[in-house]
Amino acid sequence: MxxxxxxxxxxxxxxWQVIDPLSESLLDEGESRDADVCVMLxxxxxxxxxxxxxxxxxxxxxxxxxxxxxxxEPPRKTSAGAMSRARFFRAIPKAFLYPVRSVVRNHKLMAxxxxxxxxxxxxxxxxxxxxxxxxxxxLMATYFFLFGIVLKQKFEGGSYVLYFLAGILPWLAFSEAxxxxxxxxxEYRSFVKKLVxxxxxxxxxxxxxxxxxxxxxxxxxTLGLLYARHSVPVSVLWxxxxxxxxLLFTVGLCWFLAALGxxxxxxxxxxGFILTAWFFLTPICYPESQLHGWTLKLLSFNPIFVLVSGxxxxxxxxxxPDAGPLIALWIGAIVLAILGHAxxxxxxxxxxxxx
Numbered sequence: 001m002x003x004x005x006x007x008x009x010x011x012x013x014x015x016w017q018v019i020d021p022l023s024e025s026l027l028d029e030g031e032s033r034d035a036d037v038c039v040m041l042x043x044x045x046x047x048x049x050x051x052x053x054x055x056x057x058x059x060x061x062x063x064x065x066x067x068x069x070x071x072x073e074p075p076r077k078t079s080a081g082a083m084s085r086a087r088f089f090r091a092i093p094k095a096f097l098y099p100v101r102s103v104v105r106n107h108k109l110m111a112x113x114x115x116x117x118x119x120x121x122x123x124x125x126x127x128x129x130x131x132x133x134x135x136x137x138x139l140m141a142t143y144f145f146l147f148g149i150v151l152k153q154k155f156e157g158g159s160y161v162l163y164f165l166a167g168i169l170p171w172l173a174f175s176e177a178x179x180x181x182x183x184x185x186x187e188y189r190s191f192v193k194k195l196v197x198x199x200x201x202x203x204x205x206x207x208x209x210x211x212x213x214x215x216x217x218x219x220x221x222t223l224g225l226l227y228a229r230h231s232v233p234v235s236v237l238w239x240x241x242x243x244x245x246x247l248l249f250t251v252g253l254c255w256f257l258a259a260l261g262x263x264x265x266x267x268x269x270x271x272g273f274i275l276t277a278w279f280f281l282t283p284i285c286y287p288e289s290q291l292h293g294w295t296l297k298l299l300s301f302n303p304i305f306v307l308v309s310g311x312x313x314x315x316x317x318x319x320x321p322d323a324g325p326l327i328a329l330w331i332g333a334i335v336l337a338i339l340g341h342a343x344x345x346x347x348x349x350x351x352x353x354x355x
Contacts, residue, residue: 002041002068004050004061006075011035014054018042021049021062024087041065056080099200099341106201113201114208135213137220139172162228165221166315167284170242170307172217173210174250175275180206181254182261182268185351192351199348200341203254207247221315233318242310242321245333249303252336255344262351284308303329 008014016039018028027042039050041063050061058079063072103110180187184202191197225232261267282304283291291299299305306329310321 002043002065002070004039004041004063004070004072006037006039006050006052006059006061008035008037008054012054014052016050016052019049019051021047041070053080058083096338098345099337102198102200103204106198109198110201110205110208114205114212117205117209118212137216139168162221162224162316163287163312164285165217165224166312167282167308169214169217169221169311170246171279171282171284171304173207173214174246174304174307175210175279176213177203177206177210177250177254178257179271179275181257182264182271184254184258185262186265186355189355192355199351200255200344203258203344204251206254207251210250211243211247225315233315235314235318235320238314238320239311241326242307242314245326245330246307248333248337249329252333252338252340255337255340259344259347259351262347262354278302278304282308300325303332 011033013031013033014037015031016029016037017026018039018041019025020027027048028040030039032038037052039052041048041050045065045067048063048065050063052059052061056079057077059075059077061072061075063070065071181203184206185192185199188202191202192199222232257267257271281299282302283299288296288309306325310326313319313321
């Protein structure tokens with residue numbers, strides 16, 4: 001009989017659990033009031049951990065079932081606090097590993113879904129997939145007409161159109177992904193109830209789609225740069241150091257919003273307003289030189305402001321981006337990506353009950 005027996009000094013109510021030590025998933029649980037706590041292990045060979053809670057004092061027994069026989073280690077004592085600390089330190093490498101592993105494992109599925117998503121937007125339209133190029137081009141032209149011609153914004157030392165386009169490039173990818181993220185789970189509600197589908201890849205798909213839009217915008221900008229200046233600066237080699245934290249920051253925020261949007265259906269409308277305010281609070285359509293004092297200091301905490309400034313340094317001024325803000329952006333983006341994935345993973349179990 002596959003059972004573990006642990007003796008205590010007195011009779012009392014003690015809760016016990018059988019846990020898979022590899023995945024830390026709960027296999028069985030119960031309660032005993034006897035001094036001798038007898039816990040039945042699941043049928044089948046494998047490794048199991050028995051955890052008995054004796055009013056805050058934890059007793060752990062690791063056991064291995066091999067061909068119906070139990071090989072158990074001696075019980076060891078610990079506390080709930082010590083277990084929480086150990087769980088936290090074990091979770092640190094997983095927090096870095098799991099998001100990357102999920103993307104690598106499902107890269108073919110994600111590529112297929114991104115391609116279908118982009119093509120489905122314009123299916124049946126006269127322009128078809130050509131709108132993938134026309135949309136960012138028309139958006140850039142609209143903003144340039146409004147701010148560069150109607151409002152006559154000026155940029156000291158160069159063409160306003162290039163200054164504006166360099167600033168809006170990171171915004172195109174960011175706003176497209178974040179704007180859709182609160183409703184992405186509802187959009188793919190049929191996938192939520194499929195236990196084998198990797199739901200965490202859906203927000204990543206939005207980020208990739210936004211990156212495609214930015215790539216098209218970057219091609220348009222490069223053509224304009226060649227026309228106006230007849231060359232592309234060598235500093236463009238610094239661009240990946242801006243794009244990577246941009247994608248990490250965006251996907252972290254998308255994971256947060258995608259999970260939260262399942263429970264707060266109005267979040268999509270709120271995010272639309274926030275993105276509009278965020279756009280005008282970032283010096284994309286107007287020169288950074290118009291910001292002074294506390295305004296400039298406050299907006300320097302805006303990660304999009306760091307990206308916009310970095311893109312202009314790299315694409316227009318032939319300089320490397322400022323090291324201090326760039327390092328802070330990298331740290332903040334990595335932290336947000338890890339926390340966003342953990343948040344999404346924690347809430348995803350409730351998605352099927354709510355949708």
